[in-house]
Amino acid sequence: xxxxxxxxxxxxxxxxxxxxxxxxxxxxxxxxxxxxxxxxxxxxxxxxxxxxxxxxxxxxxxxxxxxxxxxxxxxxxxxxxxxxxxxxxxxxxxxxxxxxxxxxxxxxxxxxxxxxxxxxxxxxxxxxxxxxxxxxxxxxxxxxxxxxxxxxxxxxxxxxxxxxxxxxxxxxxxxxxxxxxxxxxxxxxxxxxxxxxxxxxxxxxxxxxxxxxxxxxxxxxxxxxxxxxxxxxxxxxxxxxxxxxxxxxxxxxxxxxxxxxxxxxxxxxxxxxxxxxxxxxxxxxxxxxxxxxxxxxxxxxxxxxxxxxxxxxxxxxxxxxxxxxxxxxxxxxxxxxxxxxxxxxxxxxxxxxxxxxxxxxxxxxxxxxxxxxxxxxxxxxxxx
Amino acid sequence: xxxxxxxxxxxxxxxxxxxxxxxxxxxxxxxxxxxxxxxxxxxxxxxxxxxxxxxxxxxxxxxxxxxxxxxxxxxxxxxxxxxxxxxxxxxxxxxxxxxxxxxxxxxxxxxxxxxxxxxxxxxxxxxxxxxxxxxxxxxxxxxxxxxxxxxxxxxxxxxxxxxxxxxxxxxxxxxxxxxxxxxxxxxxxxxxxxxxxxxxxxxxxxxxxxxxxxxxxxxxxxxxxxxxxxxxxxxxxxxxxxxxxxxxx
Numbered sequence: 001x002x003x004x005x006x007x008x009x010x011x012x013x014x015x016x017x018x019x020x021x022x023x024x025x026x027x028x029x030x031x032x033x034x035x036x037x038x039x040x041x042x043x044x045x046x047x048x049x050x051x052x053x054x055x056x057x058x059x060x061x062x063x064x065x066x067x068x069x070x071x072x073x074x075x076x077x078x079x080x081x082x083x084x085x086x087x088x089x090x091x092x093x094x095x096x097x098x099x100x101x102x103x104x105x106x107x108x109x110x111x112x113x114x115x116x117x118x119x120x121x122x123x124x125x126x127x128x129x130x131x132x133x134x135x136x137x138x139x140x141x142x143x144x145x146x147x148x149x150x151x152x153x154x155x156x157x158x159x160x161x162x163x164x165x166x167x168x169x170x171x172x173x174x175x176x177x178x179x180x181x182x183x184x185x186x187x188x189x190x191x192x193x194x195x196x197x198x199x200x201x202x203x204x205x206x207x208x209x210x211x212x213x214x215x216x217x218x219x220x221x222x223x224x225x226x227x228x229x230x231x232x233x234x235x236x237x238x239x240x241x242x243x244x245x246x247x248x249x250x251x252x253x254x255x256x257x258x259x260x261x262x263x264x265x266x267x268x269x270x271x272x273x274x275x276x277x278x279x280x281x282x283x284x285x286x287x288x289x290x291x292x293x294x295x296x297x298x299x300x301x302x303x304x305x306x307x308x309x310x311x312x313x314x315x316x317x318x319x320x321x322x323x324x325x326x327x328x329x330x331x332x333x334x335x336x337x338x339x340x341x342x343x344x345x346x347x348x349x350x351x352x353x354x355x356x357x358x359x360x361x362x363x364x365x366x367x368x369x370x371x372x373x374x375x376x377x378x379x380x381x382x383x384x
Numbered sequence: 385x386x387x388x389x390x391x392x393x394x395x396x397x398x399x400x401x402x403x404x405x406x407x408x409x410x411x412x413x414x415x416x417x418x419x420x421x422x423x424x425x426x427x428x429x430x431x432x433x434x435x436x437x438x439x440x441x442x443x444x445x446x447x448x449x450x451x452x453x454x455x456x457x458x459x460x461x462x463x464x465x466x467x468x469x470x471x472x473x474x475x476x477x478x479x480x481x482x483x484x485x486x487x488x489x490x491x492x493x494x495x496x497x498x499x500x501x502x503x504x505x506x507x508x509x510x511x512x513x514x515x516x517x518x519x520x521x522x523x524x525x526x527x528x529x530x531x532x533x534x535x536x537x538x539x540x541x542x543x544x545x546x547x548x549x550x551x552x553x554x555x556x557x558x559x560x561x562x563x564x565x566x567x568x569x570x571x572x573x574x575x576x577x578x579x580x581x582x583x584x585x586x587x588x589x590x591x592x593x594x595x596x597x598x599x600x601x602x603x604x605x606x607x608x609x610x611x612x613x614x615x616x617x618x619x620x621x622x623x624x625x626x627x628x629x630x631x632x633x
Contacts, residue, residue, distance in 0.1 A: 011575050
């Protein structure tokens with residue numbers, strides 16, 4: 001659902017201009033320094049980028065899902081490290097509060113997230129609980145009017161910058177699966193929290209992940225999201241459901257960027273006396289990329305509209321995540337191929353994207369988890 | 385202090401335009417349209433004056449088709465308080481625009497008018513000067529610095545020989561050059577809020593202005609393609625060619 005076409009168009013144009021004129025020229029520097037400059041972070045705050053999805057009453061833009069996927073596709077025009085910086089506040093870091101937080105909790109945290117004054121990270125994954133996230137071991141023990149958290153979280157995006165964490169922890173040790181899990185808001189400065197070294201990753205330079213360790217961390221009971229124990233895993237699943245569409249849209253955006261770069265390169269690069277874009281085998285790759293990107297874009301928009309209309313879309317969201325993240329992998333591979341030797345050296349940025357997009361098939365549910373979700377829903381709906 | 389800013393809808397500076405095949409005009413069907421970059425600098429300057437407490441109100445005015453509302457909204461997203469669209473489907477030329485702006489000035493009585501020195505489509509560089517003549521207001525064109533103080537404005541102008549500073553009594557007209565400022569990016573929340581700011585529409589007829597074109601376009605064609613260059617063997621050959629072939633030395 002687009003609430004107002006004129007404002008939406010103006011918003012996307014402004015975002016696209018910022019991406020193209022400001023962020024794209026910084027891509028190499030951010031990758032080289034493994035850091036997004038402070039002044040760019042401040043600009044992104046002033047642009048309102050940290051509050052895209054946070055409701056308007058808390059100072060955000062309250063984008064609908066359809067508006068959000070358009071924004072994510074636009075952000076795909078540049079290095080995904082920039083998107084990661086604002087990604088947790090607009091997604092996994094804030095969604096638990098938006099979906100299941102109490103009014104008081106929302107009032108306290110969401111305005112700071114919308115303005116970018118604070119950064120939130122989402123602590124679900126653990127060393128022994130990745131795809132099987134319901135197996136998490138981090139423990140939250142109730143003591144009086146507080147909970148004591150103990151455990152280790154892994155690969156936590158934006159943790160080095162985070163001001164607070166949304167933490168999934170087991171409140172009921174007698175419930176081994178999803179039902180024993182609760183979600184908490186935890187101040188990053190709480191005594192007992194320690195961060196691991198920044199992970200050395202394959203890509204996404206400039207965006208940081210690390211372990212977050214909880215050692216007898218006292219959390220006020222009022223920070224239990226929604227105020228009820230045992231709901232945390234279901235909250236987390238809702239968070240990831242929304243995230244799937246966003247990541248799918250981002251994948252479409254990056255695939256489009258790679259195709260644009262490839263078309264430009266192929267039109268300029270001469271071999272056998274003419275631009276390689278006039279050679280049929282190059283043309284076949286360009287055409288395949290365009291077709292897959294168009295398919296991905298159509299899926300994402302269709303599913304986003306379903307979500308805005310409150311129609312069932314869990315299967316479709318998983319389809320989008322599965323197809324679009326795999327698709328951008330294929331497009332990135334072809335982009336390297338079209339660029340030839342130039343695609344393998346860092347000057348053109350194509351190899352950087354090739355490494356960056358590999359992550360999309362892993363986080364917020366691997367491709368195999370998406371396949372499981374889709375197939376399980378199909379079998380369940382068939383009811384045979 | 386009230387500032388009037390003129391903004392024009394033009395083809396985005398990233399778009400490569402081509403003439404229509406019949407040579408009647410430039411083909412801008414489906415081209416991305418934006419606010420003229422010089423006008424954007426004008427809006428930025430007006431908004432900065434408001435932020436400094438020098439100005440109290442910034443009014444953005446545009447002339448053209450209904451779609452020019454988009455550029456007024458952009459100006460409002462950047463900080464203009466309200467907008468006026470002079471709506472017409474007639475092809476506008478600098479004199480017609482200047483006459484309409486003069487009529488708006490008569491209604492609005494701004495203390496300062498800031499506008500781009502030219503637009504990147506026609507590149508006429510005439511409207512500001514014509515408006516100065518029509519309104520009998522002093523003008524400071526090609527501004528690289530603007531300072532308002534005590535009923536006057538000091539305008540540092542970029543001229544061929546360097547910089548020239550003129551002191552104008554208000555109300556005055558300033559046209560912007562590239563180095564006056566670096567326009568901000570409109571924040572996304574302000575883009576949403578711009579929709580709620582007031583935008584009035586009028587027409588050249590209501591303003592009592594005849595905007596019929598005075599200049600007729602006979603033909604539009606692309607610049608001649610540059611022919612291939614040559615390599616010279618040494619400086620002597622270069623000098624010989626510059627003397628005898630190019631005849632420039």
